Every structure is written in structure tokens, then in C-alpha cells.
Amino acid sequence: MAVHKKRFDAARPNIMQTQSSTPVVIGGVDVPLPVVGCGPRWLVVEKPCGMSIHNDPGQDLCSLVHMAVKAGQVPVVDRNMPGVHAVHRLDRDTSGIVLLAGDSQTGAFFGAQFAARSVHKRYLAMVHGMLPTDAGWRTWHWPLTDAAGGRKNPVGRGKRKPCTTRWRALETSDHYSLVECELLSGRKHQIRRHACLAGHAVVGDRRYGSVRSLEFVSRQCHFSRMALHAHTLSFRLPGETGMKTFASGGLPDAMQHLLATDRKEH
CATH class of the missing domain: 3.30.70 (Alpha-Beta Plaits)
Incomplete structure (x- = not known):
């Protein structure tokens, strides 16, 4: 069962009919x-x-x-x-x-x-902290290097380039927020690095999240994956002129379960 399915479905873009x-x-x-x-x-x-x-x-x-x-x-x-x-x-x-x-x-x-950069990509991520769900779309603008960083230096070493991620909070539990993210640029680990710089690291992120938070979600919540999911992809097909959007089956079960459990137990 999806978490707050009505709001989640309303946040999805208009999905065109796929092959099957x-x-x-x-x-x-x-x-x-x-x-x-x-x-x-x-x-x-x-x-x-x-x-x-x-x-x-x-x-x-x-x-x-x-x-x-x-x-x-x-x-x-x-x-x-x-x-x-x-x-x-x-x-x-x-x-x-x-x-x-x-x-x-x-x-x-x-x-x-x-x-x-004519392809549109949207992701669903669970991040640490409670973000306002009534604020609409916001942006993270931190410049990033092409190479990946780490929890101590998520920006990375080398020349920094402009980098933008659009995001909005869809749901919250007692400790986490479900956010939808859209990439307006393409740097390695962009969402993960921007979330870390914002002070809201992706849940289960072993590279950019804190060791303490990783131990907590593993031990207390039995959550063992990274809470980042590529949800939609929009692009042009061969022989066609318009964009077509393909969507995943929705929020993965483990992420749904963590949101629901965090509401019940804390």
C-alpha cells in the first residue's frame, strides 16, 4: 500500500501511454x-x-x-x-x-x-529531517565538481561547475521526508551531494550520510538500502516528435515501509 497515495499520485507528471x-x-x-x-x-x-x-x-x-x-x-x-x-x-x-x-x-x-539536456529525469528520495510539504518547488544551487566527493567534502575536489536540482517535499514522517527531485544539470551523485550539503542527506547513503544515521536506520529500522529511486524519464522516441514519459511502478516497498514505521514507532 502506498504512503498517502492521493498526494503521491497528484505529484506525478502526466504519464503518456506506454507500449504495454x-x-x-x-x-x-x-x-x-x-x-x-x-x-x-x-x-x-x-x-x-x-x-x-x-x-x-x-x-x-x-x-x-x-x-x-x-x-x-x-x-x-x-x-x-x-x-x-x-x-x-x-x-x-x-x-x-x-x-x-x-x-x-x-x-x-x-x-x-x-x-x-532535453531528457527530463525525476527521482524520489527519502532524506533526513522534516521538510515543509506546502512550499512547492525549491532549488539547490551548489556548484559541484565532476568527480564524486564524500561526506566530509561533498562538493568534491577540482574545478566546480554550476549545478541545479529542483526539489519538493511530498511526505514526512517523524524523522524523514520523501522528496521529488528533478535534475537540471548532470553531475555524478548530484542529488546525493546536494542533499548532503543541504543538511538532509539521503537515508542509507553510505558515501555522504553520517555513520551514526546509517547505524540507526540499519539497527532500529532494519533498512539496508539507499533511499533513492529514479521514478520518471521523459525523452523522444525514434520517428516521433513529442516527448514521452515512462514511470516506474512507484515508491519501492522498503521506502514506503520506512515512512510508515517511522510514523508508528516514534
């Missing part, structure tokens, strides 16, 4: 991979937390999806496409929507949209 109203599930039974949308040489897949996109041959997202396509588990997709690669990044510990291409030409088509 019922996501196809590929991969192993223990790690289902819902296909949110697909075409002959591309797929939008919802990646689980803890799975690498391409650094674990035979077990990473691209490997599993390619095996499923070759086995005919995704009928719309060309079984003979040479491979599967991700068009953009998503950290291992972040769950959610990923766009995959089946050949270099398709990858270049989508990649050009990312390079031009």
Missing part, C-alpha cells in the same frame, strides 16, 4: 525486471537496488536483459540485436528507470538527447 499497460517481467524470479516500455531496439527497464548496470558480466542489468531478449521474453524487441547497453548512468545502490539501447545507432540517437 502491463509490464513484462524478465530475469530471475528472485530479481524481476519490469519492462516499462520497449521498441525494436530499445527498452525502458526498472532496475532494482543493488544491481550493477554493466560491471558484473552475466549478472548485471544489461547482461540479464540481453539474455531475456535473445530468449524471446520481450516480443516487441528484436531478438537479433547485437547487445544491450545503458544510455545513461544509474548507481548500483539506486533503483528505478533505465533506458537501454540495442545497437550503436539507437544509442547515439538517445545519447544525443542526454547531451543536449
